[in-house]
Amino acid sequence: MMAQEKEVDALTGTETTGHEWDGIRELNTPLPKWWLWVFYVTIVFAVVYTILYPAWPWFNGYTHGILGYSSRAAVRDRIDEMAASRAHWVEQIETTPMSEIVNDPDLLQIATVGGRAVFANNCAPCHGTGATGRPGGYPALVDDDWIWGGTLDAIHTTVMHGIRNGADPEARMSEMPAFGADGILTPQQVSAVAEHVLALSGAGPDNEEGAQIFAENCVACHGELGRGNNELGAPNLTDQIWLYGGTKADIVHQVTKPRQGVMPAWNTRLSDAEIKQVTVYVHSLGGGQ
Numbered sequence: 001m002m003a004q005e006k007e008v009d010a011l012t013g014t015e016t017t018g019h020e021w022d023g024i025r026e027l028n029t030p031l032p033k034w035w036l037w038v039f040y041v042t043i044v045f046a047v048v049y050t051i052l053y054p055a056w057p058w059f060n061g062y063t064h065g066i067l068g069y070s071s072r073a074a075v076r077d078r079i080d081e082m083a084a085s086r087a088h089w090v091e092q093i094e095t096t097p098m099s100e101i102v103n104d105p106d107l108l109q110i111a112t113v114g115g116r117a118v119f120a121n122n123c124a125p126c127h128g129t130g131a132t133g134r135p136g137g138y139p140a141l142v143d144d145d146w147i148w149g150g151t152l153d154a155i156h157t158t159v160m161h162g163i164r165n166g167a168d169p170e171a172r173m174s175e176m177p178a179f180g181a182d183g184i185l186t187p188q189q190v191s192a193v194a195e196h197v198l199a200l201s202g203a204g205p206d207n208e209e210g211a212q213i214f215a216e217n218c219v220a221c222h223g224e225l226g227r228g229n230n231e232l233g234a235p236n237l238t239d240q241i242w243l244y245g246g247t248k249a250d251i252v253h254q255v256t257k258p259r260q261g262v263m264p265a266w267n268t269r270l271s272d273a274e275i276k277q278v279t280v281y282v283h284s285l286g287g288g289q
């Protein structure tokens with residue numbers, strides 16, 4: 001560092017600071033005014049913020065700030081607010097009959113959205129995402145083919161008490177006899193009636209002996225025309241929608257030793273409002289009955 005006298009740099013017309021290193025002189029370019037002001041404002045902001053809000057670590061915790069703000073309390077308030085606003089709707093769902101919920105656009109919307117969430121969490125593992133069913137006896141709930149009935153009340157009962165679960169005394173019950181395994185029909189008769197069942201849905205030529213066996217053993221539950229019976233949970237055999245598959249081997253298997261699908265009861269696991277919501281949701285999927 002050499003001479004300290006300030007002079008104006010000839011090339012840029014800017015004053016120098018007077019500092020010079022090996023012939024290189026430092027220009028004195030002032031900070032832009034706007035930049036300086038922003039800088040001062042941030043300093044003031046920081047000081048004010050520190051006073052108002054929690055800011056600095058301190059010996060026994062941190063400085064709380066004179067506003068007493070806490071993000072945890074803010075979240076708690078939001079949750080309380082949500083619960084309060086939801087409580088209103090939950091109460092509405094609880095006290096309104098389902099037949100009215102489906103005719104009230106606001107309630108219908110809430111029930112459907114809530115029901116979809118309940119379904120995704122509880123029912124999708126068996127009935128598939130989107131309720132399209134799964135092979136092996138888990139029926140699709142999106143078609144208009146119902147084993148136990150597709151009215152709001154029928155679906156509600158099915159969901160409340162479940163099916164053949166042995167846990168709920170009001171569970172849906174009915175057992176197709178094990179015609180083959182229990183020796184009610186011979187394997188040859190089972191084969192014949194299976195062919196008749198295939199013929200019912202137009203999947204093969206009819207079998208006269210099979211038709212006779214069907215009339216004697218099966219119509220009590222599946223109906224004269226094989227269209228099924230919701231009261232007995234006997235599926236429609238004419239619609240090509242199968243719980244357990246529609247090949248001859250599948251049907252022989254079913255008539256020999258029925259699977260008798262089980263669904264848990266939900267009245268011990270879900271609230272009344274949740275069951276109503278999921279019922280309305282499922283009903284809306286299948287077009288209902």
Ligand code: HEC
Binds near residue numbers: 123138139233
């Ligand atoms: C553990 C598997 C399982 C779970 C979980 C389950 N289901 Fe089911 N569900 C079944 C089976 C199996 C059947 C068919 C039983 C039969 O053969 O009749 C069924 C049948 C039904 C039916 C009757 C369909 C008809 O055609 O009549 C409805 C409605 C239904 N389930 C709704 C639900 C809802 C809603 C949930 C969730 C709250 C649920 N299920 C959860 C296994 C399950």
Ligand code: HEC
Binds near residue numbers: 259
């Ligand atoms: C006591 C009532 C009852 C009688 C009698 C009965 N079924 Fe069933 N059937 C059912 C029920 C309930 C189901 C539902 C599945 C289950 O429980 O295994 C069913 C299911 C079936 C299925 C499977 C349908 C599918 O979608 O996969 C076939 C096939 C069938 N029955 C054929 C017969 C034939 C053939 C006879 C006579 C030999 C017969 N059933 C007699 C109640 C009955």
